Amino acid sequence: MSAVDSAPSGAPFGLSLSRGSQAAVFVLVVVLICRLLGAQFEWLVKWPVALTVPMTDWMSWLVGGFLDLFKPIARSFTFLVNYPMEWVGALLNLVPWPMTVAIVTALGWMIGGARMAALGFFGLMFVVFSGYWSQGMNTLALVAVSVPLALVMGAGIGILAFEYPRFKGAVNALLDVMQTVPTFAYLTPLLVLFGFGPVVGLIASAIYAAPPMARNVLLGLERVDTEIREAAVMSGGTRRQQLFLVELPAATQQIMVGVNQCLMAALSMVIIAAVIGGFDDIGWEVLQTMRKALFGPAFLAGSVIVVFAIIIDRMSAALAEPRQSQDRRVAFGILAAGLAVTVWAVVAGWPPSGVAAMDGLADRVDAGVGAFTASYGTTLDSIKNTSMFYGLLPLRIGLAEAVLPFTWGFAWTAQHTAMLYGGAGVIALILFWKGHVTGGLLVVIAAYVAEIGVAHLAWPVVILGAGAIGWVSGGWKLARLAVLLLALVLISGLWERALLSLYLSGAAVFACMLVGGALGLWSAMSTTAWAVIRPICDILQTIPLFVFLIPVLMFFQIGEFSAFMAICMYAVVPMIRYTRHGLTSTPEELIEAATANGAGKWQTMFEVRAPFAAPTILLGLNQTILYAFAMLVIAALIGTTGLGQSIYLALGQYDVGLGITAGAAMAILALVADRLVQGFAEERRQALGL
Incomplete structure (x- = not known):
């Protein structure tokens, strides 16, 4: 029987309860205690302020001291990293856009034939006519410098976990933390450590993009066939030769999947890093236009980001798949045509930063959005308010506080509470009779959540409830982990x-x-x-x-x-x-x-x-x-x-x-x-x- 199965049919009130039913009974008991005694013992509902640990202040002191200690080294690193980033940015902006379009188109042809070449050509031509060519090249400069850092870091972590299995658990935990910590959280300490400017986005991007590479390198090495390993050993090569000359090449396809994910993560992060400003890139352009409520230009700049993301994703993903070889003469022809157009562009004085041919379109989009919201604003407000007052708000603060005369047409009373729990009890009894013990118990618990809302849940219910689910899901080890981690959040304030x-x-x-x-x-x-x-x-x-x-x-x-x-x-x-x-x-x-x-x-x-x-x-x-x-x-x-x-x-x-x-x-x-x-x-x- 599954761990979450209900009690056997035919014995709905028997003592033989499944693992899921036992956990539900435990949580229901905790709910009853908190619901009935919460008014007398406030600490059952809200954690006492006196027992709150000033974790924020401790972290400020601890991390602040660490950052102050290493700040000179970090600022020196910032100074050094600025050079390659400026060089790459200058190179991308210096190369005339017709030549860049030709290079990407030729690369697309070699990777995926006519379809990929067309994607590169039309995608970059959209960027050219958007008027955001320079900002786009600045964004790609950040990606071009951050991705190699992320690839080296991720590959090193993956190889370490593979070569030393005793570190694999710790490495996986580290990667989990790197991928679950919110992206904005990276920026705060990095901003203090490396100073204001694009280098912060670069470093944050490298940190955020490294885990996908590490996981795919580890996965690829683990999937190398045993016969290949044995052949490498029998050839008499050293362990380093076996790894770099045999196993890593054999894992190339999986590693290229990691490169694809690394590129996409890096692009996403450098856009997010635009909130700190200081760099004329696409992310900053989107943020500025959004703040000014210029939705047409914001949509246009956002479309440029999407175009870059699609081109990078499709081309890097194609590198991870088996593909047919393409005629190199076509690629050379594309490059020759690009060179000819470039010479013509220089002679004719075409703008090196692209042609802002879509400003009118952006303005029309802005005007269209304004007209649409003016015409259908009442409908949009109705959708938003209905969802808030009858869905999100009750879920957040509970029916007892969300049901008010000006929204629902009546006030929530004790009779309504009795009806809610009475209805839940009837449904629970029906489910008990049919043998679905766990389902019946969960209905009563759901009624408690519906009454008071998620934001007002008593802390024992959340922590012990998560522990009970962990016990059903993965045993006592997972239950202890869930309780301990959530308790840390509780005492932190x-x-x-x-x-x-x-x-x-x-x-x-x-x-x-x-x-x-x-x-x-x-x-x-x-x-x-x-x-x-x-x-x-x-x-x-x-x-x-x-x-x-x-x-x-x-x-x-x-x-x-x-x-x-x-x-x-x-x-x-x-x-x-x-x-x-x-x-x-x-x-x-x-x-x-x-x-x-x-x-x-x-x-x-x-x-x-x-x-x-x-x-x-x-x-x-x-x-x-x-x-x-x-x-x-x-x-x-x-x-x-x-x-x-x-x-x-x-x-x-x-x-x-x-x-x-x-x-x-x-x-x-x-x-x-x-x-x-x-x-x-x-x-x-x-x-x-x-």
């Missing part, structure tokens, strides 16, 4: 802000589960639907996080609902992809057996495909959770509360202690959620014998 972050990210993840799951199911059932949805997912997955803020600001302005929409747009893709992949990867023999037994299409989908796809779908949920937390901090730019706002404020105030503690708290929430979902996925894989 950031608990209330952590619950606000948990509420918004949780609401977004739930919405992504519903929408992404439905779209994934539709894509699995219909190849036509997948043909439409797949390119949309591809585009959404290549867009840097920063750009997702533009469309929601266009129509819903600054606010919590806009942040919620931005998080959903970014985090829904993994849920769609993994759901579809899981449902379509069921072994054919299972499908044939179900069909032979008379199962229809939908019956096969829900009774055969869905159970087999559960581990894959859970991994999609895992990725959706991590994406939601990553976007939550970026959404602080448009009006969220919680830890994301604290991290953003710390960046503006140079508050290293607050930045690190709030970033660590956000990373803890993401890490705990990640481990819990992974545990359930592993349990399902074992149950299916995978």
Whole structure:
């Protein structure tokens, strides 16, 4: 029996409870204690201020001292790194744009033929006519310098973990921390250490982009065939020769996947680093136009970022796949044509920074957005207010506080509370009778959450509840980890802000589960639907996080609902992809057996495909959770509360202690959620014998 199965049917009130039911009973007891005794013992609901540890002040003192000690070395490093970055930027701006377009087009031809060449040509021509050529080259200069640092750092970490297996656990933990700590949290200490300017974005980009490379190097080396290793040993080469001449080349395909992910992470991070200013790049252009509510120019500049992301993603991804060799003469012809156009451009005096031919289009987009919001502003406000008053707000502060006469038409009373718990009790009894003990208990717990809201949950319920889920998911070790990590957030004084972050990210993840799951199911059932949805997912997955803020600001302005929409747009893709992949990867023999037994299409989908796809779908949920937390901090730019706002404020105030503690708290929430979902996925894989 699965760890989360309910009690056996036919004995609904028996003493034999599953692991999931035991955990639910424990959590329900904690809920009852906190709900009934919370008014008499306030410490059951809110952690006493007297017991709060001044972790922010300690971190400011500790890290501040460390930064002061190494600041001279870091500033010297900044001085040195400025040179290659300026050289690369000068080179990219010095080369006339027709020649750059020709080089990228020829490279696209060699990598992927006519289709890839066309992508490079038309993509860069869009940048040329956007008028953002110089800013785009400055952005690429940051990427060009940060990516080699990230590749070397990531490859070194991956090789270290492979060569010394005893360090593998520590390395994986380090990579988890590097990938779960919010991006803005990197910038605060780096800004103090390296000073104001683009070097901070460069270093942060290298740190953020290194983990994907490290993971893929490690994975690639672990997947090298045993026969290849044995042949290398028998050839008499040294260990270094075996590694660099045999094993790493054999892992090239997986390593190139890491290069692709590294490039995309670096591009995303240098755009985010634009919030510190000091560099005339695309990210800074987007931020400035957004602040001025110039949505047309912001959309145009954001489109340039998307074009760069798509070109870099497609070309680097193609390098990781087997490909046909292309005729070099075509590439040389493209370069010759580019050189001829370049000479003509210099003679004719074409602008070296591109042609701002789309300013009129940007202005029309701006005017169009203004006209649309003026005409349909009431409808947009209705969508936003309905979602807030009847969805997000009750989830955050609970029905007892959110249900008011001016929104719901009546006030919440004690009778409503009794009706809520009475209805939950009736549903629970029905589920008990049918043998679904765990489900019945969860209904009562959900009623408690609905009454008081996520932001007002008693701390024992959250911490011990996470521990109980960890016990079901992965045993006592995971339960202790969840309790310990969340307890650190509790005593740090950031608990209330952590619950606000948990509420918004949780609401977004739930919405992504519903929408992404439905779209994934539709894509699995219909190849036509997948043909439409797949390119949309591809585009959404290549867009840097920063750009997702533009469309929601266009129509819903600054606010919590806009942040919620931005998080959903970014985090829904993994849920769609993994759901579809899981449902379509069921072994054919299972499908044939179900069909032979008379199962229809939908019956096969829900009774055969869905159970087999559960581990894959859970991994999609895992990725959706991590994406939601990553976007939550970026959404602080448009009006969220919680830890994301604290991290953003710390960046503006140079508050290293607050930045690190709030970033660590956000990373803890993401890490705990990640481990819990992974545990359930592993349990399902074992149950299916995978």
